Amino acid sequence: MNEIRHDWTKEEIQAIYDRPLLDLVYNAATVHRQWHKPSEIQVCTLLSVKTGGCPEDCSYCGQAARYHTDIKVQSLLPTETVIEHAQKAKDNGSSRFCMAAAWREVRNNKDFDRVIDMVKGVNNLGLEVCCTLGMLTEEQAIRLQEAGLYAYNHNLDTSESYYDEIISTRKFDQRIDTINNVRKAGITVCSGGIIGLGETSADRVSMLATLATMPIHPESVPVNALARVKGTPLENNPKVPLWDMVRMIATARIIMPASIVRLSAGRIEMTEEEQAWCFMAGANSIFTGERETLLVTPNPGISEDMQMFQNLGLKPLKKEISNANAVVI
Numbered sequence: 142m143n144e145i146r147h148d149w150t151k152e153e154i155q156a157i158y159d160r161p162l163l164d165l166v167y168n169a170a171t172v173h174r175q176w177h178k179p180s181e182i183q184v185c186t187l188l189s190v191k192t193g194g195c196p197e198d199c200s201y202c203g204q205a206a207r208y209h210t211d212i213k214v215q216s217l218l219p220t221e222t223v224i225e226h227a228q229k230a231k232d233n234g235s236s237r238f239c240m241a242a243a244w245r246e247v248r249n250n251k252d253f254d255r256v257i258d259m260v261k262g263v264n265n266l267g268l269e270v271c272c273t274l275g276m277l278t279e280e281q282a283i284r285l286q287e288a289g290l291y292a293y294n295h296n297l298d299t300s301e302s303y304y305d306e307i308i309s310t311r312k313f314d315q316r317i318d319t320i321n322n323v324r325k326a327g328i329t330v331c332s333g334g335i336i337g338l339g340e341t342s343a344d345r346v347s348m349l350a351t352l353a354t355m356p357i358h359p360e361s362v363p364v365n366a367l368a369r370v371k372g373t374p375l376e377n378n379p380k381v382p383l384w385d386m387v388r389m390i391a392t393a394r395i396i397m398p399a400s401i402v403r404l405s406a407g408r409i410e411m412t413e414e415e416q417a418w419c420f421m422a423g424a425n426s427i428f429t430g431e432r433e434t435l436l437v438t439p440n441p442g443i444s445e446d447m448q449m450f451q452n453l454g455l456k457p458l459k460k461e462i463s464n465a466n467a468v469v470i
């Protein structure tokens with residue numbers, strides 16, 4: 142079994158990313174089989190608990206208040222509604238439930254108190270609870286951890302050098318600060334990025350290098366293909382080619398072998414065969430949902446996903462993710 146390394150150079154990662162495709166997939170599939178059961182896929186349900194009206198200007202996001210999109214603004218859902226969704230997700234085979242709020246950052250107010258109650262309620266159902274709420278202080282992270290939060294999602298989005306092209310209302314370093322606060326609180330980290338934003342392959346490699354040189358790799362690494370939302374600055378970007386997704390997933394699998402690599406946004410535009418390539422390249426997690434949306438963009442529904450699992454001989458991961466890599470720093 143290959144060791145977990147934290148000293149990857151960008152040159153090494155670029156060389157992996159650029160390998161002939163079939164060699165790359167073969168290498169990644171080999172690593173995947175050393176660290177994970179290839180037939181098990183973690184099924185996560187993502188629920189938007191507060192939608193739209195966000196003050197940030199992420200150019201890929203339909204929830205930014207400044208863009209004219211069709212997304213309906215929805216204030217924070219009642220706690221009971223969220224718990225009902227979580228119970229349904231569990232009944233449908235999900236082992237992780239992620240709650241997303243379109244906030245720039247968490248504020249110490251009544252809404253945060255309600256999110257704390259949601260975390261407690263979902264935790265009581267025996268699900269891994271994840272949140273994505275924007276920037277977070279260490280004290281807020283500790284509150285979430287004490288309520289039973291298992292993971293916090295905070296994507297890097299893109300490379301440090303391309304960051305300003307995509308978002309002007311915050312800095313790349315602020316992403317890192319929040320991830321560090323999450324770590325200090327003893328919560329596992331879910332962090333990846335998006336491709337198709339107009340970045341170069343060097344930007345993709347640079348983003349992966351930031352993740353793979355962290356003192357502890359994120360336990361979950363979501364790889365998203367841009368969902369082109371009408372009304373956002375990136376609505377006319379070209380569709381991400383399948384092989385670019387496969388290269389990203391395979392490279393992430395090789396350099397962060399113990400992490401869960403999640404095939405995230407973009408699945409709706411993939412055939413079952415294309416998704417199978419991503420699983421072969423080392424993806425072992427998906428988002429699914431009863432409402433056939435991923436936050437505010439379309440996503441395959443749970444029944445379609447379970448049919449795909451049956452066709453491919455896959456099954457939902459039941460147990461908790463390996464936490465061997467997660468220690469408090």
Ligand code: SF4
Pocket residue numbers: 195196197198199202203204205242243244245275
């Ligand atoms: S990605 Fe998140 S922070 Fe950026 S605009 Fe959308 S909801 Fe706001």
